[in-house]
Amino acid sequence: xxxxxxxxxxxxxxxxxxxxxxxxxxxxxxxxxxxxxxxxxxxxxxxxxxxxxxxxxxxxxxxxxxxxxxxxxxxxxxxxxxxxxxxxxxxxxxxxxxxxxxxxxxxxxxxxxxxxxxxxxxxxxxxxxxxxxxxxxxxxxxxxxxxxxxxxxxxxxxxxxxxxxxxxxxxxxxxxxxxxxxxxxxxxxxxxxxxxxxxxxxxxxxxxxxxxxxxxxxxxxxxxxxxxxxxxxxxxxxxxxxxxxxxxxxxxxxxxxxxxxxxxxxxxxxxxxxxxxxxxxxxxxxxxxxxxxxxxxxxxxxxxxxxxxxxxxxxxxxxxxxxxxxxxxxxxxxxxxxxxxxxxxxxxxxxxxxxxxxxxxxxxxxxxxxxxxxxx
Numbered sequence: 001x002x003x004x005x006x007x008x009x010x011x012x013x014x015x016x017x018x019x020x021x022x023x024x025x026x027x028x029x030x031x032x033x034x035x036x037x038x039x040x041x042x043x044x045x046x047x048x049x050x051x052x053x054x055x056x057x058x059x060x061x062x063x064x065x066x067x068x069x070x071x072x073x074x075x076x077x078x079x080x081x082x083x084x085x086x087x088x089x090x091x092x093x094x095x096x097x098x099x100x101x102x103x104x105x106x107x108x109x110x111x112x113x114x115x116x117x118x119x120x121x122x123x124x125x126x127x128x129x130x131x132x133x134x135x136x137x138x139x140x141x142x143x144x145x146x147x148x149x150x151x152x153x154x155x156x157x158x159x160x161x162x163x164x165x166x167x168x169x170x171x172x173x174x175x176x177x178x179x180x181x182x183x184x185x186x187x188x189x190x191x192x193x194x195x196x197x198x199x200x201x202x203x204x205x206x207x208x209x210x211x212x213x214x215x216x217x218x219x220x221x222x223x224x225x226x227x228x229x230x231x232x233x234x235x236x237x238x239x240x241x242x243x244x245x246x247x248x249x250x251x252x253x254x255x256x257x258x259x260x261x262x263x264x265x266x267x268x269x270x271x272x273x274x275x276x277x278x279x280x281x282x283x284x285x286x287x288x289x290x291x292x293x294x295x296x297x298x299x300x301x302x303x304x305x306x307x308x309x310x311x312x313x314x315x316x317x318x319x320x321x322x323x324x325x326x327x328x329x330x331x332x333x334x335x336x337x338x339x340x341x342x343x344x345x346x347x348x349x350x351x352x353x354x355x356x357x358x359x360x361x362x363x364x365x366x367x368x369x370x371x372x373x374x375x376x
Contacts, residue, residue, distance in 0.1 A: 004109040006051070006080065006117075007141030008129045009148070014117060015136075019084050020101025020108035024132035026148035027051040027077030030312065031118045033291030036062075037357025038097070042079065042106070043070040045160040045200030046268065046310050048242035049151055051078035051131055055118055055291075061085035063093030064100045067173060070202040070356060074104040075160050075242070078131040080117070084110040107131050125286045126312060151312065152284060156243035157251070157269075160200040161221040168196070168206040168216040192373040195233035197221055199241030199251065199269050204356035208366045209237065222250055225257035235263040235373040238270025240352065244313060245272040245282055252277050264346035265369040268311055271348030275339055278346075281319040285335070288312035289350075292358035295331040296338070296351060304331065307351035308358025314350065315339065345372050 001017035008029060031053040032041055038059050041052065059081040079101060088096055101108045109131060121127070130145045191213045196206055199221035206216045217231055221241065228236060236258055245251075255277035258264060266274040272282055289309040296305045305328075315336040317326060328338025328349055340347040347369075353362035 001111075002133060003136055004107070004131065004133045005136050005138070005141055006109060006112070006129055006131050007138065007145045009127050009142070009145040010124060011142050012120060013138045013141065014112040016109045016111040018108065018133045019098040019110055020079065021105045022133040023107055024130065024134050025051070025077045025107055026128060026130045026145065028126055028151050028312070029053065029117075029121060029129040030126050030288055030290055031055055031121055032310070033293060034308075034357060035292075037292060039064045039068045040070050040357045042074050042076060044202055044310060045071045045075045046240050046242045047076040048156045048160050048200065049154070050076055051080065051129055052076055053080040053114055053117055053121075054082075055114060057082040057114065058085055059083070060097035061088060062090035063088030063096055065092045065094045067092065070204060071160075074101070074106050075200070076106065079106060079108045080112065080114065080131070081108070081110050082112070082114040084108070107133060121287050126288060151243050153247055154243055155247045157199045157221050157241045157248055160242060161198055162218065163220070165217060165219045165223075168218050169210055170203075170207055171211040172204075172207045191215055192234040192370065193217065193232065194235050194237055194373075195219055195228050195231050196237040196239060197223055197228065197251075197254070199239050199273075201239035201241070202352070202354060202356060204354040205237070205239060205267065208354050208363075212366060212370050214370065221248075223254065225254045228254065228258060229261065233262055235265065235369060237369070238264065238266035238273055238348065240268035240270060240310070242269070244284070245269055245276060248273060259341070259346055260344040263369065263372040264344070265365070265372075266348030267352060267354070268350060271339060271350050272311075272313060272315060274346060274348045275315040275324070278324050278341060279319070279321040280324065281316045282313050283316050284313050285311075289330065289332070294351060297329045297331055298338075299327055299329060305361035306359045307353070307362055308355050309351045311350060
């Protein structure tokens with residue numbers, strides 16, 4: 001296998017083997033603790049501008065398939081694993097992981113001590129790196145990493161949103177094995193209409209909404225409140241997405257103008273934008289939360305949910321206005337994992353209840369949103 005190198009901006013360099021595409025790319029180096037679901041991770045638009053390191057040591061063992069994608073393509077910068085499986089064993093597999101990355105133009109690297117890399121990131125924090133198969137000079141790569149842009153202050157949403165609005169009608173896969181606890185309305189054209197604002201949305205989110213027999217219209221993240229309201233929604237969904245939410249003035253303004261007019265539900269970046277629109281502030285986490293095993297306490301029920309998460313920023317609880325309350329807390333570090341507006345029908349969570357991949361503990365949040373639309 002040809003050589004590949006990862007150089008971090010602090011001067012740390014890792015040497016491994018290349019798989020997938022060849023070339024050179026920069027990005028914020030982060031890690032994900034999920035044991036499975038690498039295809040869903042690869043196609044999550046929230047990873048725009050990032051080089052993902054998987055902590056689970058063997059990746060690629062079940063190949064890839066056309067059903068488990070979460071967007072129209074791969075949006076990440078690079079992919080790093082300890083060991084790339086040379087065999088793929090799954091009856092649903094249609095291609096090998098390395099071929100999948102090569103076709104998408106994504107550089108992969110294997111054969112490095114990913115535990116050492118992850119421990120370094122946990123200690124020093126997520127930082128910019130350069131992944132290359134063409135330039136293997138350590139000093140040159142470190143200099144490039146230091147000169148590469150970080151995520152803070154950049155609008156990455158504009159790079160992953162759809163060009164135009166469209167209707168969504170695909171429901172959950174039969175493999176999802178998820179049961180609803182509420183009575184679904186008949187698919188007669190009179191069921192609740194959800195306008196989903198797409199900031200880089202994972203496709204299993206509208207699948208959940210469609211599975212509740214909601215009519216779903218997806219609009220780009222740049223949509224104005226007037227454009228959203230013109231579609232006459234019963235509720236507005238705010239999606240996940242990549243990067244720093246603070247530069248997204250257009251999204252914050254739209255949400256501020258929608259508050260109190262329609263029920264709102266936000267996931268991940270959607271919650272951060274809802275918090276900013278409500279007067280809260282954001283800060284960058286040291287190394288973020290990425291994985292399918294994050295424990296979250298529901299303060300209202302006292303239950304602990306095991307959740308799937310992917311974010312590097314969080315709402316600052318110290319900046320919470322009187323009309324907003326914390327509903328969920330991350331038990332690893334006590335960061336805000338859920339908020340609710342006391343005056344308006346609006347709430348959000350800092351994790352992924354659509355669980356693709358991940359546990360289904362938080363499915364109830366879609367039903368909670370559905371119920372909020374019924375009462376206006």
